[in-house]
Amino acid sequence: MKELDIKLADMHCHILFGVDDGARDLDLSIEMLRIAHEDGIRTILLTPHFHPKRGMASVDRIYDAFIILRDKAAEIFPDLELYLGREVYYTSDHAEMLEDHEELRICGGRNVLIEFSTGTPADYILRAVDNVIMMGFTPIVAHIERYACTIGNKGFVEEIKNKGAYIQVNADSVLGENGFSVHKMVKWMLKNELVDFIASDAHDINHRRPELSKCYRYIAKKFDEEYAAYCMHDMPLRILES
Template structure:
């Protein structure tokens, strides 16, 4: 199996609703490594009024995580990003380095309310692209406006957006309707990334291998490799 890369993961301890402490983070790193994950982009929440992860704090905690990885002799890459709950001044915060792009690239990870109107997603994609960034729509299967009208995915993709889905959703954990929606997208090769969106070492752990095997069987090895590895490397290399 190729090395897997998890590009949406709440693994930095004590900065959002993900890992609560370094002990849990280390457990998550071990789970990920045993599952075949060899690269992680940590994406703490940036949600004005709720959770705003401090960049400097995230950076030094990421440094501690890298030291632990070295001590455990694990060959794993770690990078920093943010999961940005889109708001009107998001681009200004990015320009001022108050929010992180994905692994210091041109890619950014955008989140919305599950009941958000489609016009807001479309506006966010346009706003992002105009400012020179490549928007990745986090767990696109959560947004009712997209599930109800899958063709909207084509419109935002035409405007520069990429789509990410959660591994648990691919496997049916969030219902048949959501799984069916994702299958439609995958049949047309619309999904660019599958990620764990892990928040702990228990029920939302950083595991991808089962989902990789499922996608490989259903949609082919080449496509599985793209959305679990090669596209993630494109983020890291900013290409």
């Protein structure tokens, strides 16, 4: 297949080894980077969980793993750029940590990738978004299509956007791999350009692989190529610089 003209950017994945339920060791991290690189991805934001069940590795441990992976990746894939962020499981305690713990924010900036349990009610998520914004940060709601309250609830998605939060969707949901109703909702969000980021959320090399090109082509064909670039290139690069 013809190579894409654009260099893709994946802003949510669990490729960093030994720190959460993603890559278990350095070899798997490198294998995941190889898959991403072959897929045309040249910028990756590593987002280990900050989650009581999926991963609460210390700041030092995460940073040490990041330096090891970044140095190794520079030897093998010199044109691949790696950055470090977190996927923060929202609780009011975690929100209170944002100001003093810059490692919980994307590249230490003002953007925060927040996630919830799949059964979290809409009003809780809306209050969480308000809370993060009130603290002076911009929430990016991770894989919004995975929350039961999102499906069929167009008003909820519009309200999140109107509050000033960003919305992230997983690439496999765009491609219809998480069921009909999720796909239908995601297509509605894309048609109305409510999605800001599309990412792999890759945890390994089987389920949810670190790939975006198929999704990029799908959106370019079914919706608009500029919008595909917005979600998988322009916006990811923008938050890395802010």
